Amino acid sequence: MAYIAMTTGFVLILIGLFGALTNRNILRMIVAFTVANTGVNLVMVAVGYMHGRTAPILDEAVPVAEAVARIIDPVPQALVLTAIVIGVGVTALMLAYVYKLYETKRTLDISAFKDLKW
Amino acid sequence: MVSALYILAVGLGAAFLLGLLRDEWRAGAYGVSLAALACMSLISAGWVWVLASGDGSAVDITTAGTLPPYAINLRMGLAEAVLTLSINLTGLLSAVYLRDTMFNQGRRALAVLLIFTMAACGIVLTRDLFNLFVFFELVAIATGGLVLLSRDKRALAAGFKYLVASQVITILLLVGIIFAYHATGTLNIDGMAEVSSLVLKGGGLAFFLMFIAIVLDLKPFPANGWALDVYESAHPAFSAMLSAASGSAALFAADKLLLIGGSTWLPLATGIGIVGFVGANLFALAQRNDRRLLGYSSVAQIGLILAVIGQRDLLGDRYLFIAGGILLAHAVAKAGLYWLSGLIEGRTLTAWSALQGHPILIFAFASFIALLVGLPPFPGFYAKWELVIALAGEGRIALIGLILFGALLEAGYLFRWFGRALKRERAPEPVAVSSFKRAVILTAVAAGWGLGLIWGALSLNGNLLLAVPLLFAFGFLVLEPLSVQIKNSLAIAGLVAWFVLSLPSYDPLQLIFAAVMLIGGALILLASYQTQGRRIGFYPSAMLMYAGLAMLIVAEDAFGFFAAWESLTIGSYFLILRGQRSEPHALSYMVFSLAGAFLILAGFALAADGDPLFTLAGLKQVAAPLAPWVFLLLAIGFMTKTAAVGLHIWLPGAHAEAETDVSPMVSGILLKAGLFGLFVLFMAMGSQQLYGVELTHILLWIGALSALIGNLMAAFQEDAKRLLAYSSIGQMGYALFGLAMMNHLGWLMALMFVINHYIYKSMLFLSVGGVAKRTGTRDMYRMGGLITLMPLSFIAVLIGIIAMSGVPPLSGFGGRWIFYNAILTTDSRLPMILIFISGPIAFLYLFRLIHTIFLGQLKDEHRRIKEAPFWLVLPQMIFVACLMAFALVPGLALRRVDAYISQFHPEGALGWEGLTITSAFGYWSPISIMIVVGVIFASLFAWLVFVNRKAQKVKQFNIVFAGERPFRPETTHFAWNFFAPYRKALGFLTEPLVERFWAAIVDLLHASADLLRRLYTGNGQTYAIQLLAFVVVVYLLRTGL
Secondary structure: OHHHHHHHHHHHHHHHHHHHHHOOEHHHHHHHHHHHHHHHHHHHHHHHOOOOOEOOOOOOOOOHHHHHHHEOOOHHHHHHHHHHHHHHHHHHHHHHHHHHHHHHHOOOEHHHOOOOOO | OOOOHHHHHHHHHHHHHHHHOOOOOHHHHHHHHHHHHHHHHHHHHHHHHHHHOOOOOOEEEEOOOOOOOOOOEEEEOHHHHHHHHHHHHHHHHHHHHOHHHHHHHOHHHHHHHHHHHHHHHHHHHEOEHHHHHHHHHHHHHHHHHHHHHOOOOOHHHHHHHHHHHHHHHHHHHHHHHHHHHHHHOOOEHHHHHHOHHHHHHHOHHHHHHHHHHHHHHOOOOOOOHHHHHHHHHOOHHHHHHHHHHHHHHHHHHHHHHHHHHOHHHHHHHHHHHHHHHHHHHHHHOOOOEHHHHHHHHHHHHHHHHHHHHHOHHHHHHHHHHHHHHHHHHHHHHHHHHHHHHOOOOOOEOHHHHHHOOOHHHHHHHHHHHHHHHOOOOOHHHHHHHHHHHHHHHOOOHHHHHHHHHHHHHHHHHHHHHHHHHHHOOOOOOOOOOOHHHHHHHHHHHHHHHHHHHHHHHHOOOOOHHHOHHHHHHHHHHHOOOOOHHHHHHHHHHHHHHHHHHHHHHOOHHHHHHHHHHHHHHHHHHHHHHHOOOOOOOHHHHHHHHHHHHHHHHHOOEHHHHHHHHHHHHHHHHHHHHOOOOOHHHHHHHHHHHHHHHHHHHHHHHHHHOOOOOOEHHHHHHOOOOOHHHHHHHHHHHHHHHHOOOOOOOOHHHHHHHOOOOHHHHHHHHOHHHHHHHHHHHHHHHOOOEEOOEEHHHHHHHHHHHHHHHHHHHHHOOOEHHHHHHHHHHHHHHHHHHHHHOOOHHHHHHHHHHHHHHHHHHHHHHHHHHHHHHHHOOOEHHHOOOOOOOOHHHHHHHHHHHHHHHOOOOOHHHHHHHHHHHHHHOOOOHHHHHHHHHHHHHHHHHHHHHHHHHHOOOOOHHHOOOOOOOHHHHHHHHHHHHHHHHHHHOOHHHHHHHHHHHOOOOOOOOOEOOOOOEEOOOOEEOHHHHHHHHHHHHHHHHHHHHHHOOOOOOOOHHHOOOOOOOOOOHHHHOOOOOOOHHHHHHHHHHHOOHHHHHHHHHHHHHHHHHHHHHHHOOOOHHHHHHHHHHHHHHHHHHHOOO
């Protein structure tokens, strides 16, 4: 199961990157990045679980001394959530940029914005 | 101590608080933000204080009361404290700088600025990958927002490109982090480092992805077009933060990650870093836009620090000192330069000429450039010294070469920029008058100098800012408001006092050099009394040069020697740059001198074998395989200063275009620094063989060729000062020849040249300078007949050329006499012949000085000319007296030196009985010669007067022009192209081959930079592809293809 999720995740990442690097339309690039981000999140969920470990609740079942080897660290879960939130934030910021960029040149073609170079 | 957590809490809290304020409360919002940033800075400063004074130790801050890995943790150690302080101060100062912009933009922009600063601190403080990711993303988002503060419309596209790149980086980072977690079961950096074998075994790729993501955040060359666009178009205050704050933070993150990777990943960091340092500096050569140039320079500096991070295994406990020195110098200088660029309207490099007339801002500009290049007394200098020594100790020669080459490129474009700002026609747009902005810039200047003081104290070697001569020189910065007369008297008093104070400790050799440099310097300074006003910039530069010289001759360790060498180089650069048309010449002087200094540094480093306290005496112990290389590097380094042929192209312009009283300083005095270096080198190392070739023999040839070519070039000049400048090349060739003979008389002759050349070259430069001042031209064919109008100058020139040509009775003859004795003992016949030939050639050019300037017909426009100003004539007359005295009793100076040289070359010492000097081949009695020549001269003169008593005096208008009206003076003046026949015969020797050679190299560098930088197409998508290609290429290189 985990492998399916991981493979799907990587496929999504590659699709996303391919899309972002081949589409000249800025909106399409952003959509492609969100696809890639979803893929990353999927990979994190798939890889973040370590086989045979238990939930991070320290009680009689899992004494503190053995915890490191026996529980799943909760921090990666927080990481996925944070990554999703940040992904939304960055996407929103990029969309705002697109709006402004479109206002200046009336086009969404990324190759039109080459005033700065060399 | 306030917990470091509050740095984050205050930043975040204030940002949230801003959200609650009303839009109209602009001042309130601004005040809150400043208070928050000040508070964050204070907390960091407190930690720096506690940790640096040794009262506390590094503290781990755990959140939620649990130890990692169950919770996230932060660490506050010394490095963290210093970096957060630097980040917070950058944020605070940028906020002050942005006052007007922020009042327009309101609280939202302020909140983003706070988040940016807080997040950059977070990157530094955090010890786990989760937070590292979060803070990096916060910085990226905040960057996306702050880019838009700029008035430049193009910033919009730049910000978008930045976000595209950061998306790619995020993907790499997250995938890397999660696989690294899977391999180790923790996200804590220290936890991962403990089990790093797990990461590297199962998750080598995972670590690579994390590491490369952080490296990409450093904007590595060449996958960094997006970052350069941001640097170019963003508000300068934000570019300052991006370069200084987020650059430092990302570097620290890379450093932390390498804890996990361990030493096997260090070479990769070095490789990426050094490629970036050299590549970005190369590309910067072709830049015309100031902020983009600074962007390239940022990329380069961060690359250099990454390379240092990659070398940390061999730097040991000096690692923080070295990396920190370069990092902080970069941060202060880059932030300062970006802030400074905000005062300037135009965006070209030449637009910085608006700074003219603002000495304080020019001082700031110069300080920042010196900080960046790593010149003394700034932190980069100490760091560079220890770095290169340590690298050489481990035999990492190629890396040293690349670092020094990159640094030379950087110095080249920075000083070119500085020269343009100072010398080009002043830009019409005035400098912005904002007291806030200026205060911010001056704070950065103060920080730079303060860091210099601290790094000097932390250095294993001495603190340069506490060295008396340098302090004295820098003291003149404070005295600038005073008038020339006061400052000049102080300077002269200082030079003489320092000489008198140090007198007891000098050995005879040092005494000769000290007398020439310090007393000689004071004498030349007499000529400076003739200038009026305040002469801003002259005294700090001149005294910096003299301080360097004073420290050079007494230096006992290699560090002191090198520091003095660089100080005198910088001082003389600023001096030379003062000339009216000296911009290109000052630049080529600086580039050659710095290249020479870097060779000297490399030579010392090779010899030091890892010991930063290496003494000059230690040169004697350098063993065989290394010794000739050390010798070669040092000798070439010193020869850049003596302008040996091949390395001479800077000299004619630099000396000729300098101001009247500067020419004798840089010619009569400065050149001797190179000779002193060669003396020290030869005394310590003797002669060395490389692949069976005697190196001193090569130097002998270089000396002979310099003498020949220098004299020949001098003979064909029309410009009197250029003539004197070329003649210096020849004279230094003689001295080099004498030294390279490696025998007693050769050395004595070289010393004789040190004294003689100082006296007559200073004198001639002063008199020719005086003539040029009165006539308004330096072209000799535009002068003539000045003998009656400027008799004192005439006498000075006459005495000077008699002395220089080496005919009896003046001291030049003494030099010649020793010289002929010396070459009778050497086996090198062919270079000896060259030296012989160059003697008569010297007559050719010396003759022109007297003949064309003072004899012949007076030009119509010069009829009302007066004698040169008193203060120019006075030192000349003193020099005349000195020449006479030295001619009569050379033993006064030479006797003790002769004895001193006997320690090194016992054979061939001269006899000094009575007033006669005897050698193995004959004797020389200065006083009898003087009498004989005097009697002959007097009787011939009397006879001439007698036979001409009835001659009619020819006036100018007795001559008939034969109906011809001279159309252009040079075509009809007999003194123009005076030696045309000789030029026809020997002109091929004066083809500027060397100049063409160096010009070709410079052109090649520029052309390749201009061609290769087209890689940055400006297309955001292309940038993203380059980013991925960079990752793939680095991975392939890493895994060995």
